[in-house]
Amino acid sequence: MRARQSSIAAFVVLAIGAAAWSRPALPDTTGDASIALTARTTVPPRVMATLRRACFDCHSNETRWPWYSRLPLAAHLLAHDVREGRAQLDWSHWEEYNRFDRAELLDKVCDRASHGEMPPWPYRLVHRDASLTAIDLRELCEWAQGESARLAQGGS
Numbered sequence: 001m002r003a004r005q006s007s008i009a010a011f012v013v014l015a016i017g018a019a020a021w022s023r024p025a026l027p028d029t030t031g032d033a034s035i036a037l038t039a040r041t042t043v044p045p046r047v048m049a050t051l052r053r054a055c056f057d058c059h060s061n062e063t064r065w066p067w068y069s070r071l072p073l074a075a076h077l078l079a080h081d082v083r084e085g086r087a088q089l090d091w092s093h094w095e096e097y098n099r100f101d102r103a104e105l106l107d108k109v110c111d112r113a114s115h116g117e118m119p120p121w122p123y124r125l126v127h128r129d130a131s132l133t134a135i136d137l138r139e140l141c142e143w144a145q146g147e148s149a150r151l152a153q154g155g156s
C-alpha cells in the first residue's frame with residue numbers, strides 16, 4: 001500500500017515537473033494588415049506609439065517575446081497572458097469586430113487604462129516604459145472616446 005502511494009506521489013511530481021519544464025508553442029505573431037487596427041481606422045501617431053509600447057504585446061499579433069519567454073514556466077505564464085489578452089481584445093483583428101463591439105472595447109480601453117488596470121502591474125514592473133504618463137492617458141482616452149462615439153453614431 002505504502003509502495004503504491006509513493007509511486008502515485010512520484011508520478012504526480014513527475015507530471016507537474018514535466019508540465020512546468022516543457023515549453024509550450026508560443027502564440028503566433030504573423031498578421032494580416034488588412035484586418036488590423038490601422039487598416040481603416042485613423043489613429044494619431046502618438047496614440048499608436050502608446051498602444052504599441054504598452055498594449056500590443058498582449059493585445060495584438062505583434063508580441064515581442066522577451067528572452068525569458070524561452071524559459072520553462074515563464075513560457076507558460078506569458079503564453080497564457082497573451083492568449084487571454086488577445087481573446088478579449090485583439091488590435092490585429094480589429095476589422096473582424098462589428099462596430100458595436102469596437103465601440104464597447106474602446107470605452108473599456110480608456111476605462112481600464114485610467115484605473116491603472118492596463119497594462120497589468122506585473123508587466124509594468126518588467127517593462128518600465130509601458131507605464132502611461134498623464135499625457136499618454138489623456139491622448140489615449142481622447143482618441144478612444146472620440147472613435148467610440150463616431151462608431152456609436154453609425155460610423156464604420
Ligand code: HEC
Nearest residue numbers: 054055058081084085088089108109112113118119120123
Ligand atoms: C501583459 C499582458 C497585457 C498587456 C501589456 C495589456 N493587457 Fe489588457 N488584458 C490582458 C489580459 C490577460 C486581459 C483579460 C483579463 C482581464 O480582463 O483582466 C486583458 C483585458 C483587457 C481589456 C478588457 C476587454 C474586455 O472585453 O473586457 C481591455 C479593454 C484591455 N485589456 C486594454 C488594454 C490596454 C489599453 C492596454 C495598454 C495600455 C493593455 N490592455 C495592456 C493582458 C494585457
